[in-house]
Amino acid sequence: MSNVSDVIIIGAGIIGNATAYFLTKKGLKVTVLEKSEYIGNGGSSRNGGGVRQSGRHPAELPLVMYGVKNYWPTLSEELGTDIEYYQEGNLRLGKTPEHIKTLEGLTNSAVSGGLDVRMIDYSEAKEICPYLSEEVIGASWCPTDGHANPLLATLAYYRAARRNGARFISGAEVTEIRKIAGRARRVITTEDSFEADTIILTAGIESNRILETVGLHVPMNPALLECLVTEDSPPLFYQMLGTAMADFYGHQSKHGSFVFGGTTGFEPYTSLGKSPPATSSSAPGTCRGIMKYFPVLKDLKIVRSWAGWMDDCMDHIPVIDAPEEVPGLVIGCGFSGHGFGISPTAAAILSQLAVGENTVLDISKFKYDRFKVRT
Amino acid sequence: MSANDRSRDIGAFSAAPDDDMIVCRCEEVTKGEIRRAIYDGMFNVREVRRFLRCGMGLCQGQTCAKLVKAIIARELGISQGELEDAAGRAPARPIEMRIFASERGRDE
Numbered sequence: 158m159s160n161v162s163d164v165i166i167i168g169a170g171i172i173g174n175a176t177a178y179f180l181t182k183k184g185l186k187v188t189v190l191e192k193s194e195y196i197g198n199g200g201s202s203r204n205g206g207g208v209r210q211s212g213r214h215p216a217e218l219p220l221v222m223y224g225v226k227n228y229w230p231t232l233s234e235e236l237g238t239d240i241e242y243y244q245e246g247n248l249r250l251g252k253t254p255e256h257i258k259t260l261e262g263l264t265n266s267a268v269s270g271g272l273d274v275r276m277i278d279y280s281e282a283k284e285i286c287p288y289l290s291e292e293v294i295g296a297s298w299c300p301t302d303g304h305a306n307p308l309l310a311t312l313a314y315y316r317a318a319r320r321n322g323a324r325f326i327s328g329a330e331v332t333e334i335r336k337i338a339g340r341a342r343r344v345i346t347t348e349d350s351f352e353a354d355t356i357i358l359t360a361g362i363e364s365n366r367i368l369e370t371v372g373l374h375v376p377m378n379p380a381l382l383e384c385l386v387t388e389d390s391p392p393l394f395y396q397m398l399g400t401a402m403a404d405f406y407g408h409q410s411k412h413g414s415f416v417f418g419g420t421t422g423f424e425p426y427t428s429l430g431k432s433p434p435a436t437s438s439s440a441p442g443t444c445r446g447i448m449k450y451f452p453v454l455k456d457l458k459i460v461r462s463w464a465g466w467m468d469d470c471m472d473h474i475p476v477i478d479a480p481e482e483v484p485g486l487v488i489g490c491g492f493s494g495h496g497f498g499i500s501p502t503a504a505a506i507l508s509q510l511a512v513g514e515n516t517v518l519d520i521s522k523f524k525y526d527r528f529k530v531r532t
Numbered sequence: 533m534s535a536n537d538r539s540r541d542i543g544a545f546s547a548a549p550d551d552d553m554i555v556c557r558c559e560e561v562t563k564g565e566i567r568r569a570i571y572d573g574m575f576n577v578r579e580v581r582r583f584l585r586c587g588m589g590l591c592q593g594q595t596c597a598k599l600v601k602a603i604i605a606r607e608l609g610i611s612q613g614e615l616e617d618a619a620g621r622a623p624a625r626p627i628e629m630r631i632f633a634s635e636r637g638r639d640e
């Protein structure tokens with residue numbers, strides 16, 4: 158098979174797979190190169206599935222709002238796979254006046270970005286979700302937030318793009334991008350070489366190794382995030398949950414199990430190895446967080462825990478850009494732990510950048526050259 | 533690790549008489565669903581598992597892992613040795629949240 162195509166995508170996470178899907182719909186010949194033996198084995202298959210607008214960075218808010226309006230509600234139909242999208246709102250819970258202050262800050266910022274989110278008191282929160290601890294005193298409530306199944310969404314984009322003719326090669330580790338006549342054109346893997354008019358880099362936290370071969374670098378660091386899943390339970394509630402303290406977040410899945418994540422404070426102190434190591438302290442801490450807000454779940458069994466790296470950018474928002482420095486290259490990385498919710502919109506934009514169309518939303522906040530030295 | 537082209541020709545899916553057989557009992561996944569997923573591009577245990585949930589139930593694949601592997605190897609015409617098992621993860625056995633939460637003697 159010829160190794161020349163219109164577009165090469167490096168990295169088959171949800172961003173790469175969804176971009177491949179959009180490009181095949183535009184009729185382009187696409188090759189996707191994935192280092193791992195498994196499609197979607199990075200953050201995309203390890204995340205908490207949150208499709209949240211509340212709490213998002215003001216620059217990122219329009220992207221996720223656009224996706225919640227235009228992509229998520231019809232994605233299962235579009236891709237021919239039930240990706241288990243639930244749009245039942247997000248409750249971010251508080252127990253102390255300080256918590257409420259934090260929530261009000263987040264709420265005001267989101268409201269000024271045009272999002273329907275508001276503060277509610279305990280009794281209103283309890284009406285929405287009757288299983289809350291009585292210690293909760295208030296919450297922020299965003300009725301249009303939700304969640305989906307990241308394993309399914311990532312593989313559904315892959316499946317649909319592959320059906321449309323995209324060529325995916327796993328076990329293909331890209332080591333270098335080479336310019337020809339000043340344009341990024343050739344992509345070298347450990348075993349082979351490929352060529353295309355446009356190269357899209359969506360390799361998550363490992364993007365820098367490849368960017369450095371064309372003299373670019375995005376200021377981002379790996380951070381380790383961890384999740385757990387419970388046995389299945391009869392349906393209790395389908396809101397997305399979080400807290401002012403970020404001591405846990407999560408939701409009940411279609412299957413009946415609860416998927417929860419949490420933070421420990423140790424997230425940035427990790428180093429990239431072969432696969433992200435789940436620590437022994439994260440999941441128990443998350444369990445303590447959950448039980449403080451949902452004592453009703455205390456006897457539910459934990460079945461599995463896992464970890465994933467996020468690509469945490471200096472300003473915690475991604476780079477989505479076709480940098481002037483390297484014609485022919487498009488970058489989509491640095492999603493900083495919220496790339497799942499914005500993946501359909503981000504991928505639509507990346508596909509537009511690849512073919513030189515106007516982007517559906519303004520991306521000036523996501524430019525590669527936005528990072529400036531302090532002095 | 534060698535390159536695995538997901539567009540290589542593995543022929544077309546054709547229904548088999550034992551497609552209704554349940555392979556993963558915890559999650560009730562049938563042989564036919566697994567075979568279909570392979571033709572949809574899920575070329576290894578991990579992808580099939582993530583796509584269909586087989587091996588993700590209470591027993592975490594202890595009963596069906598071998599069967600799933602054999603089905604994938606057969607459809608792709610490769611040996612089972614070329615397929616890695618899905619990763620095992622903590623906890624080793626399902627454990628109640630309140631017990632998991634109290635590691636290091638903490639009790640909150």
Ligand SMILES: Cc1cc2nc3c(=O)[nH]c(=O)nc-3n(C[C@H](O)[C@H](O)[C@H](O)COP(=O)(O)OP(=O)(O)OC[C@H]3O[C@@H](n4cnc5c(N)ncnc54)[C@H](O)[C@@H]3O)c2cc1C
Pocket residue numbers: 167168169170171172173190191192193196197198199200201202203204205206207208209329330331332359360361362363364367382383384418464465466467489490492493494495496497498499
């Ligand atoms: C535990 C956890 C919880 C999260 N929770 C949420 C959430 O609730 N909501 C939300 O919106 N986001 C969440 N995120 C973030 C979200 O998962 C990511 O932002 C998103 O999956 C990023 O997708 P991606 O395609 O950019 O990266 P990845 O999925 O990491 O994909 C990058 C791919 O590039 C491949 N690659 C790397 N190097 C090379 C190379 N040299 N050659 C070829 N391929 C290469 C990798 O193998 C990988 O498959 C969470 C993340 C984690 C880890």
